[in-house]
Amino acid sequence: MAKESALFLRQFLRSPIATGAIAPSSRYLAAAVTTPIPERGDPVVVELGPGTGPFTAEIQRRLGGRGRHIAIEINPLLARHLAERHPEVELVVDDAVKLPRLLADRDAPAADVIVSGLPWAAFSAGTQIRLLRAVLGAMRPDGAFTTFSYVHAQALGPAISFRQRLRGAFEEVVPGRTIWRNLPPAFVYHARRPRPVPER
Template identity: 35%
Template sequence: MRENSKMITFLSEYIRHPRTTGAIAPSSKYLARKMADQVHYKKATTIVELGPGTGVFTKEILKRKAPDTTLILIEINETFVKQLQKEFKHIPNFHIIHGSAENMEDYLNELNLTTIDVVISGLPFASMPAIISKNILKKVSHCLDSDGRFITFQYSLVKKSFIQEYFPSIALKKVWGNLPPAYVLSCKKVGV
């Protein structure tokens, strides 16, 4: 019943805000696992999730991260923020920020963080205005540690070369168990 409620909320938010919601349904557990698989949890002290929506990736990250690893969610949609706050309010080393990923550097400064190890993104770069996508990717690249990872997914590879302008090294994995099937992009600034 709870999952059906999340599905209805997600669909209604897509209808209200298609550019920022980007899909008619939350990501599948298969996509969430594949995204979470890309994180090196033993090395990660700070993880940022952009556009967590209803928290599908968040749950998978929380199962795996060390207790002292800080997890920061940045979500622009107020309905999703309220839902996330209700579900995750008692988690230690956990911050939910209602705001734009374009301002992530400001939010990190407020938390006295200068660099981060991992950014996991559920943002719909294909449907967002190019200038906003550029601003977000610049901020992510600037805030990530030199060997940090930017992990995102896309339904097509249309934006791969666009993302590659900021993250030259991209490893791809296809997830068929998602509707629609999706590509997971594990991105680094340098190397493989």
């Protein structure tokens, strides 16, 4: 755990915008962000930005060997660490903005659940828009999308813009309760009923 925190902090110091946090998420946030994973069947679960893997471990626990778990991580060092810890996950070292193509390349159907660990509030408007389009283009119409946001950042411009874009992208966006046992405290957005991907 201490090793993972140190690795994560080093990546933050190297690339603060893409890493977006100084510490991995807690298991309490991991539990909250993975609740839409169905308890039965063989769902396709896509994880964006797994980092050192706190959400990965919980997704694996919930799947218990069912379905598919495809994780997209842009940072090769974090990806290498994740591959060692979770060889059972289909790990793709690439940019989540290419998500529809990355799934097609692996003959994967549209996702039932997309769990995002991406630092949306650290991204420019253009990156937020491109990534949300990729999410919409890669999930089933009855699928679910979850992502988290830090409580302290809620009043800041990029977080407000992301919230507005998320509400534009999905018919249903429900914020969960605050997870105090996370550094820093955070909450989850539960989004369903994706709207059609807008024309360019």
